[in-house]
Amino acid sequence: MKIKLQLSIENDDGEIPIREELITVERDILCLENLGLSLDEAKQLLADVQEVMVKHQVEDYVKQHRHCPHCHDVRSRKGHHQISMRTLFGKLSLTSPRFYRCGCESSRQRSFSPLAQCLTERHSPELLYLETKWASLMSYGLSVNVLQEVLPIAVSPTTVKRQVQRLAQRSEDELGEESCALIEGTPMQWEQLPYPDMPLVVGLDGGYIHARDGDNRKAGWFEAIVGKSLSQERADKRFGFVNKYDHKRRRRIFETLKAQGFQMNQGVTFISDGGDTVRDLQFYISPQSEHLLDWFHITMRITVMRQLAKGLPDNLPTDIFCDVDHKLERIKWFLWHGSTFKAMQSLQTLITDLEVLEDFLQTPATTKLLKLVREFEGYISVNQSFIPNYGDRYRHEEIISTAFVESTVNQVISKRFVKKQQMRWTDEGAHLLLQVRIQVLNEDWRDTFLRWYPNMPASNPNNDLVA
DSSP: OEEEEEEEEOOTTSOOOEEEEEEEEEOOSOOGGGSSOOHHHHHHHHHHHHHHHHHHHHHHHHHHTSBOTTTOOBOOEEEEEEEEEEETTEEEEEEEEEEEOOTTSOOSOSEEOHHHHHOOSSBOHHHHHHHHHHHHHSOHHHHHHHHHHHSSOOOOHHHHHHHHHHHHHHHHHTSOOOOSOOOOSOHHHHHTSOOOOSOEEEEEEEEEEEBOBTTBTTOOEEEEEEEEEEOSSSOOEEEEEETTTOSOHHHHHHHHHHTTTOOTTSOEEEEEOOOHHHHTTTTTSOTTEEEEEOHHHHHHHHHHHHHHHTTSOSOOOTTTOOOHHHHHHHHHHHHHTTOHHHHHHHHHHHHHHHHHHHHHHOOHHHHHHHHHHHHHHHHHHHHGGGOOOHHHHHHTTOOOOOHHHHHHHIIIIIIIIITTOOOOBOHHHHHHHHHHHHHHHTTOHHHHHHHHOTTSOOOOTTSOSOO
């Protein structure tokens, strides 16, 4: 059996003056393997349909511009050149004629190419969308393999990488200017705003990416900051950036909150691990904000110190021996109830006891424990203004930990930049890819393309092909 597929093109009057033969499909006896079209046949069919369709689209568009819009005289033709276009269904070579402008037209240019003016880019938006979307979810090489497996296209990983960086930079250029303070308006104006949604919860944490420095394989790692904003009324939003590369960090967080409907009379709770790189980012964004230190990072440090304390010998003189584990447990209890003053007193007393103990024992375990307690005392001292009554918040089912951000770090950074990915990254390359990946995970990347390309069809699998 032979099946010939034909394409018909209908004009505005309902007539079908154009019929073009496409592929011929041959089938023998029906079986599971030859039911319907094969992948190669489908790819060839799509490429053929597009080639015929684009050919008539171009001819019709050029025909519309052949006449002067003022006097309707036929424009003289100067010449033509070829335009290469890459689309979802293959690379096209289009003939672009050049016309002389009519004498009644007021223009400095004597000639123009209507097709070149219309097709300002050489990649179709939907092809760019798929390339960048898949490249943000897996490696450039795998993205190319997937696209070429199902579509009749030829593309290289280097091309996909360049497109990701170009479009990410375009998105970056649209971001507003950085400012030390992003609080807008006055208290009187805030009172006149509509009643706000429930408070937002914003968590921040850091992750590390393997750095690249030429051929130096010991270039180390650099830090990327990742955050997540939780809202009860709207979809959660992620954000992230390479800390030492990005110069619009606070603006990026502010725009993420605005995308969730944030207004100046709305409460925001910022929670972080208290590190130097994230502690200052959350200030001067909202007048109704509170700033908390993550309980997980407190208890994690205390747990490590208690494990070291268990390694101390038991046969110490009673006048020197101090129950380190018990004191650490009391410090944890003080911090859980927000009593930072008593916690600091207990820490200073513990440091004094450990200094005496170190002089007596002089073991590596004691020295290491003393170092950790001193670091913890400095950590609490710097962040004591961010320590609330965790017990009270916990009983009222309020967030006290950045556990939801830890999973975001794994989702945004680790799965694409670290785990099973042996690539090394520059600050710029990681930051730009990070911006595309975040928009894809937030399901905003398609909306960004629709803003850049208003005539691009919205994605809806339930739509019919013919309106």
